[in-house]
Amino acid sequence: MSARATEDLQAGPAPGERREPPAQAPAAAGKGRARLAPGDLLNLIGRNVALFIFLTLVILASLFVNNFAALDNAVVILKQSAIPAIAVIGMTMVLMTGGIDLSLGYVVGLASIVSGIMANTWLWPAPAVLAAILALGLALGLCNGLITQFMRVPAFIATLGTGYVLYGLAQIVSQGSIINRLPKDFLAIGRTPMFGLPSAVFLALGVAVAFHLLISRTIYGRQLKAFGFGARTAALSGVPGARINVSVYAFCATLAALSGLLFTIRVNAAQPNMGGGVFTFEVVTAAIVGGTSLFGGVGSVANSILGVLSIKIIENCINLLGVSYHLYLAVQGAIILVAIIFGNLTNRRA
Amino acid sequence: MTIAPAARRGLALLIPVAAFLVLGSRVPHFLDLSNLLNVVRQSSIIGICAVGMTFVIIIQGIDLSLGGLLAFCPMISGMLMLAGVNLPASMAAGMLAGTAMGLFNGLMVSKLTVPAFITTLVVGQISQGLALIINGGSSIGAFPEGFVFIGNGALGGVPLSDLLLLVFLALGFFIQRFTPLGNHILALGGNETVLRQEGLSAARLQFFVFGFSGFCAAVSGLLLSAQLDTVHPTQGDAYQLDAIAACIIGGVDLAGGRGSVPMAVLGALIIGCLRNVLNLLGIHPFMQNVFIGSAIIVIVYLSGAIRRHSELATRGAL
Amino acid sequence: MKRLLAVALGLGLCSTAAFAGAPYTIAFSLKTVTNDDFQKAIATSIQQAVEKAGDKFLLVTAGEETGVSIQVNQLEDLIAKKVDAIVLNPMDGKAVVPVLKKAQAAKIPVIVVDSSVEKGNEDLYISYVGTDNFNAGKVAGQRMVKELGGQGGVLIVRGANGSVAGDQRVDGFKAGIQGSGVQVVGEQPGNWTNSVAMQVTENMLQANKKVDGLFSASDVMLDGTLQAIGDADRTGIKILSVDGSKKAVDLVEQGAIVGTMAQFPAKMGAIAVENLLAVLDGKKAANSIPKVIDSGTMVYDKTNLAEARKWAF
Numbered sequence: 005m006s007a008r009a010t011e012d013l014q015a016g017p018a019p020g021e022r023r024e025p026p027a028q029a030p031a032a033a034g035k036g037r038a039r040l041a042p043g044d045l046l047n048l049i050g051r052n053v054a055l056f057i058f059l060t061l062v063i064l065a066s067l068f069v070n071n072f073a074a075l076d077n078a079v080v081i082l083k084q085s086a087i088p089a090i091a092v093i094g095m096t097m098v099l100m101t102g103g104i105d106l107s108l109g110y111v112v113g114l115a116s117i118v119s120g121i122m123a124n125t126w127l128w129p130a131p132a133v134l135a136a137i138l139a140l141g142l143a144l145g146l147c148n149g150l151i152t153q154f155m156r157v158p159a160f161i162a163t164l165g166t167g168y169v170l171y172g173l174a175q176i177v178s179q180g181s182i183i184n185r186l187p188k189d190f191l192a193i194g195r196t197p198m199f200g201l202p203s204a205v206f207l208a209l210g211v212a213v214a215f216h217l218l219i220s221r222t223i224y225g226r227q228l229k230a231f232g233f234g235a236r237t238a239a240l241s242g243v244p245g246a247r248i249n250v251s252v253y254a255f256c257a258t259l260a261a262l263s264g265l266l267f268t269i270r271v272n273a274a275q276p277n278m279g280g281g282v283f284t285f286e287v288v289t290a291a292i293v294g295g296t297s298l299f300g301g302v303g304s305v306a307n308s309i310l311g312v313l314s315i316k317i318i319e320n321c322i323n324l325l326g327v328s329y330h331l332y333l334a335v336q337g338a339i340i341l342v343a344i345i346f347g348n349l350t351n352r353r354a
Numbered sequence: 355m356t357i358a359p360a361a362r363r364g365l366a367l368l369i370p371v372a373a374f375l376v377l378g379s380r381v382p383h384f385l386d387l388s389n390l391l392n393v394v395r396q397s398s399i400i401g402i403c404a405v406g407m408t409f410v411i412i413i414q415g416i417d418l419s420l421g422g423l424l425a426f427c428p429m430i431s432g433m434l435m436l437a438g439v440n441l442p443a444s445m446a447a448g449m450l451a452g453t454a455m456g457l458f459n460g461l462m463v464s465k466l467t468v469p470a471f472i473t474t475l476v477v478g479q480i481s482q483g484l485a486l487i488i489n490g491g492s493s494i495g496a497f498p499e500g501f502v503f504i505g506n507g508a509l510g511g512v513p514l515s516d517l518l519l520l521v522f523l524a525l526g527f528f529i530q531r532f533t534p535l536g537n538h539i540l541a542l543g544g545n546e547t548v549l550r551q552e553g554l555s556a557a558r559l560q561f562f563v564f565g566f567s568g569f570c571a572a573v574s575g576l577l578l579s580a581q582l583d584t585v586h587p588t589q590g591d592a593y594q595l596d597a598i599a600a601c602i603i604g605g606v607d608l609a610g611g612r613g614s615v616p617m618a619v620l621g622a623l624i625i626g627c628l629r630n631v632l633n634l635l636g637i638h639p640f641m642q643n644v645f646i647g648s649a650i651i652v653i654v655y656l657s658g659a660i661r662r663h664s665e666l667a668t669r670g671a672l
Numbered sequence: 673m674k675r676l677l678a679v680a681l682g683l684g685l686c687s688t689a690a691f692a693g694a695p696y697t698i699a700f701s702l703k704t705v706t707n708d709d710f711q712k713a714i715a716t717s718i719q720q721a722v723e724k725a726g727d728k729f730l731l732v733t734a735g736e737e738t739g740v741s742i743q744v745n746q747l748e749d750l751i752a753k754k755v756d757a758i759v760l761n762p763m764d765g766k767a768v769v770p771v772l773k774k775a776q777a778a779k780i781p782v783i784v785v786d787s788s789v790e791k792g793n794e795d796l797y798i799s800y801v802g803t804d805n806f807n808a809g810k811v812a813g814q815r816m817v818k819e820l821g822g823q824g825g826v827l828i829v830r831g832a833n834g835s836v837a838g839d840q841r842v843d844g845f846k847a848g849i850q851g852s853g854v855q856v857v858g859e860q861p862g863n864w865t866n867s868v869a870m871q872v873t874e875n876m877l878q879a880n881k882k883v884d885g886l887f888s889a890s891d892v893m894l895d896g897t898l899q900a901i902g903d904a905d906r907t908g909i910k911i912l913s914v915d916g917s918k919k920a921v922d923l924v925e926q927g928a929i930v931g932t933m934a935q936f937p938a939k940m941g942a943i944a945v946e947n948l949l950a951v952l953d954g955k956k957a958a959n960s961i962p963k964v965i966d967s968g969t970m971v972y973d974k975t976n977l978a979e980a981r982k983w984a985f
Binding site for chain 2: 106151155156157158160161162164165166167168169170171172173175176180281288289292297298299329330331332333334335336337338340341344345
Binding site for chain 1: 705706709857872895
């Protein structure tokens with residue numbers, strides 16, 4: 005929970021937040037419609053940092069990286085981004101409340117092996133597996149939410165703890181093995197070709213649109229942001245804190261479980277160590293590149309997804325350029341650093 | 355029946371100690387002196403990191419660069435040692451590298467207002483990447499006797515690692531309790547207006563806190579490599595979250611403004627004991643994860659509940 | 673022949689164990705058995721051999737990623753626990769040296785399997801039972817040259833960054849193709865997981881429109897790799913892998929891959945336990961056992977599927 009309400013009032017807008025344009029803009033506009041003052045441009049960038057980073061990467065990559073600007077490469081990137089995009093939506097919501105879900109990667113793993121067992125060993129029909137996995141995620145998320153809200157254990161520890169437990173469970177359930185060659189109807193959930201892309205991409209799109217609307221157009225969404233800015237102030241305005249807090253973890257784990265299911269379909273293998281801590285880290289990084297604040301109150305589904313795309317583009321370019329696998333981490337880190345510094349600089353101007 | 359506050363505090367300490375001894379005696383070999391010294395030695399890595407992390411969390415920051423620095427700093431020292439540079443200079447170089455990275459974090463936070471989690475996340479990733487690049491992804495080892503002795507030797511029967519942990523514990527405690535710096539750090543974390551009233555600079559504090567955390571990570575990494583007589587390029591992965599968890603278990607508040615170094619070190623020791631007990635009991639690796647996860651939740655819940663209870667008590671609500 | 677010997681020794685030991693008194697506790701310390709059929713096979717064979725002799729088996733795994741120090745801590749705890757013997761698959765051959773010295777001081781016999789301990793420390797363990805990961809890679813490389821007729825471009829899907837076994841296999845592969853017209857056109861870490869292996873393979877295929885062969889550092893990454901190749905509609909890529917698992921043998925049979933470098937994890941485990949028990953029972957002097965015992969490497973391809981099925985795990 006964020007106790008930074010007073011800090012925020014003094015410190016100014018966090019990255020990605022809306023702010024009134026500086027006074028100079030109208031004056032400049034008055035000089036002649038055709039001209040854009042520099043202030044305007046920086047302001048525009050500052051308000052859409054994630055989009056700007058994404059577009060810059062696309063442009064630079066298209067110009068300088070062989071094989072990047074090709075339709076089939078774009079398809080590859082979309083396929084690679086679809087699943088993390090689903091996961092980042094849930095994580096963004098949790099981050100917006102000032103919390104974090106470190107169990108995300110482990111929910112993915114458990115969902116993976118469980119879906120494999122349901123589809124292959126118990127021979128359940130695909131719709132049943134889908135429903136069951138979503139229910140599993142919901143249950144796990146509620147646990148996280150309840151531990152955080154009612155046992156008053158900080159989200160960091162609560163989700164780290166449940167993460168460990170889930171990882172152990174996944175290993176026990178699978179006995180360390182993986183399940184291959186899953187049934188066709190099960191694979192069809194994510195692999196049905198539609199307009200040249202696998203259905204998983206459109207699933208991701210649907211989920212993204214649904215949650216974007218939820219957060220930007222409903223009372224729930226407004227309450228979510230208010231809760232993130234400061235629990236006390238939110239409570240004073242009548243925001244049902246407990247419900248919000250628990251609900252975001254529920255959503256996050258449900259979406260994580262869906263990711264696990266789709267990962268399993270994508271690689272046609274159900275394994276207990278799918279996702280894991282590395283995946284959690286990747287999702288959090290994407291949310292951060294997308295401008296979400298770890299302290300709460302700031303974030304958007306669209307921006308976080310742009311964050312995912314940006315990271316996948318960087319990874320794609322690194323592979324396309326044949327950059328040595330040892331340089332990989334350092335190079336990716338450097339690019340993200342530059343992007344973030346730039347984002348911060350422009351945001352301060354705006 | 356009213357109990358005097360001093361006696362209340364004494365009781366509060368007695369209970370966990372008693373629990374420790376009782377539970378410990380049920381685990382074969384746990385209370386052996388050699389095992390306990392081992393546990394402290396194994397916890398020393400997280401413990402030293404936790405000392406630095408405590409200050410960072412108190413000022414409402416977080417340091418996610420530990421994992422990378424735990425590999426990068428000893429990698430630098432290691433390469434120098436193998437190239438024939440003398441021990442003190444090599445180690446100093448590694449510590450300098452860590453402190454420099456930490457100061458960079460401080461710079462980003464104070465001058466560019468980049469949130470701590472972003473800059474430390476990225477610095478961590480870059481450090482990790484550099485650790486891989488420096489030796490092409492392979493580990494280096496077979497260091498001079500003196501270095502290995504630091505990690506594995508003992509003075510008067512007490513492993514040097516334990517002594518080093520003690521030194522850092524004392525250092526951190528001293529800074530926190532007996533220097534104005536410590537007070538200002540607490541102020542920055544809890545009540546920024548006080549800071550402004552006194553005309554102090556938040557930036558300088560941020561520089562110190564992150565630089566010190568980087569320094570602790572460097573020392574910790576050097577100690578780890580001394581223990582292993584190796585620098586493995588990804589040796590820091592396992593410690594990243596544990597250091598933060600240690601602080602939280604030790605009661606450092608993630609929201610800032612409250613926490614103490616000794617308690618954070620205690621948190622590290624608790625994690626070390628947990629792992630040790632599970633190993634001594636021969637618990638199956640799959641089940642170990644289940645136990646560790648549940649245990650840390652229960653521990654934090656109980657300590658939080660006890661603290662809230664005692665807060666209510668001191669306010670006379672009970 | 674060796675199998676018969678092992679069984680005979682096992683039976684012999686069973687009878688002596690009945691008179692020997694308290695059962696031994698023998699621990700196996702390694703990285704992980706999760707999603708690693710190879711390590712699992714070693715563990716299973718050790719467990720079976722130990723329990724058959726009437727002794728107690730303890731499995732100690734360090735966990736998923738590169739918890740090198742975690743393995744060291746676990747070994748220290750095993751010493752504190754006073755186990756009778758340790759079978760060790762070190763995550764890093766140098767990092768375990770200090771703790772092996774402690775085990776030696778505590779008079780706990782150690783046998784090393786699969787990955788080796790740094791040269792120069794032979795006195796710290798009884799024997800190393802394994803196959804050279806480097807050699808396995810080299811044989812795969814030489815086979816690749818044959819498959820491609822001496823010319824072509826290959827991709828390499830490596831293991832996780834910093835993994836000693838993975839690095840050795842890839843280095844061996846490169847040594848195997850050296851001097852021929854076969855070139856490495858792409859090389860990225862698959863991190864031993866299917867999802868990452870799939871992503872890097874997809875990207876590498878994007879970068880290289882003409883790929884003739886692919887080497888995977890382990891069977892565990894084949895699913896993802898094959899999916900990527902299938903999705904990209906690329907055919908005719910000759911694939912070689914390492915491990916010798918059932919899954920890979922099935923793939924060889926289906927013609928999806930050319931072959932997999934088998935190592936014999938079951939043999940490794942059996943030989944290790946056989947020797948440990950002999951030493952513990954005083955039947956063999958520790959220094960009478962050869963320092964290096966090669967448990968064998970072999971290419972499983974379409975020509976020897978029957979043999980493969982016998983040993984595949």
